[in-house]
Amino acid sequence: QTVVTQEPSFSVSPGGTVTLTCGLNSGSVSTNEYPTWYQQTPGQAPRTLLYNTNIRSSGVPDRFSGSILGNKAALTITGAQADDESDYYCLLYVGSGIWVFGGGTKLTVL
Amino acid sequence: EVQLLEAGGGLVQPGRSLRLSCAGSGFIFSDYAMTWVRQGPGKGLEWVSVISGNGDSTFYADSVKGRCMISRDNSKNTMYLQLNSLRAEDTAVYYCTRDWQSGGSSYGSVYWGQGILVTVSS
Numbered sequence: 001q002t003v004v005t006q007e008p009s010f011s012v013s014p015g016g017t018v019t020l021t022c023g024l025n026s027g028s029v030s031t032n033e034y035p036t037w038y039q040q041t042p043g044q045a046p047r048t049l050l051y052n053t054n055i056r057s058s059g060v061p062d063r064f065s066g067s068i069l070g071n072k073a074a075l076t077i078t079g080a081q082a083d084d085e086s087d088y089y090c091l092l093y094v095g096s097g098i099w100v101f102g103g104g105t106k107l108t109v110l
Numbered sequence: 111e112v113q114l115l116e117a118g119g120g121l122v123q124p125g126r127s128l129r130l131s132c133a134g135s136g137f138i139f140s141d142y143a144m145t146w147v148r149q150g151p152g153k154g155l156e157w158v159s160v161i162s163g164n165g166d167s168t169f170y171a172d173s174v175k176g177r178c179m180i181s182r183d184n185s186k187n188t189m190y191l192q193l194n195s196l197r198a199e200d201t202a203v204y205y206c207t208r209d210w211q212s213g214g215s216s217y218g219s220v221y222w223g224q225g226i227l228v229t230v231s232s
Contacts, residue, residue, distance in 0.1 A: 001172075036218040038155070045225050046147075046155065051210050051218045089155050091218065097160065097169030099145070099216070104154040 002026055002094045006102035012080045012109055020105045021072040022090030028071035033092040035073035037066060040087045040104075049088075050075065077107075085109045112136045114206045114223035121229045122196055130191040132206030132223060140164065140184040143209045143216035146191045148202035149225075158204070161189065163214035174200075196230045203227050 003025040012018035022035060029035060031053045038046040048057040053073065054066035063078045073092070077084055090102045118130040132144065146158040159170045159180040168180050174193075182189040193200060204226050207219035 034218045036220075040155075045205060045222045048220045048222070051220055055210075057210075057220060087154075091155075091157065093216075093218070097167065097216075098171070099157045099160065099218075101147075101155045101157055 002098075002100055004090060004092050004094075004100045004102040006088075006090060006105045008103065009106045009108070012077070012084075012107065014080060014082060014109055016080050017076065017078045018080060018107065019069070020075045020077075020088055020090075020107070021069065022074070022092065022102050023072040024092065024094070026094075029073045029092060030068060033073070033094070035066065035068075036091040037064075037073075037075045038089045038091070039084075040089065046089065080109050082109050112208060112221045114208060114221060116204065116206050116223045116226035119204065119226035119228045121231060123232050124196060124198060124230055126196055127192065127194045128196060128228060130193070130204055130206075130226060130228070132189040132191075134187050134189070134206075134208065137208070138212070139182075139187040141212040141214070143214060144182065144189045145207045145209070145216060145219050146180065146189075147205045147207055147219065147222075148200075148228075149205070150199070150202040153202075156202070159191065160216045162216070163212075167215070193228070196228075198230050201228060201230045 050066035206223040208221040210220035211217040
């Protein structure tokens with residue numbers, strides 16, 4: 001069974017930089033897995049941040065960026081703000097038409 | 111503006127069936143793959159099923175395979191999710207999503223509906 005891994009929680013100081021990662025238990029993540037990143041606050045529908053590894057969705061500030069770091073997809077937030085405190089999910093294509101979400105990372109800004 | 115509106119949720123008894131719908135507007139519906147994603151109470155996002163733009167290709171998560179059927183009617187700009195033999199663990203908010211890339215196949219969900227709650231309970 002394919003599992004997409006994310007850090008369960010992360011903390012960043014206001015104004016700081018944080019990198020969240022998204023991995024595969026079965027191997028490396030590359031652009032072929034079309035990494036997509038979402039932000040979700042309680043009670044709200046997810047908001048798309050980045051798709052196809054590093055393309056920002058409409059209206060997303062450029063302090064959110066995506067990349068492949070080593071064998072994982074990565075979401076980097078620079079100049080963290082209080083309202084960045086959210087849950088972040090990655091989504092990967094794992095083959096044969098199937099996609100899998102990671103378990104999500106709860107980001108605290110303090 | 112892309113808009114997605116889910117309907118058909120509610121309270122349903124275990125073992126029964128339910129059909130969700132998702133109406134799309136603001137884009138050429140048949141050009142895009144569409145996906146259902148769900149989120150159980152207090153849980154993370156779960157990818158459920160995807161259908162290609164012309165409806166010829168469908169794929170399902172193992173958790174719903176055999177109990178669920180995705181379909182679409184491009185003449186009505188609407189996608190459906192038929193859920194059968196419902197279980198308590200199917201209780202979730204179900205989201206309709208649209209791909210970022212036209213061309214029929216799925217390359218990743220970008221646009222989201224507001225979601226619809228399905229509660230499976232006796």
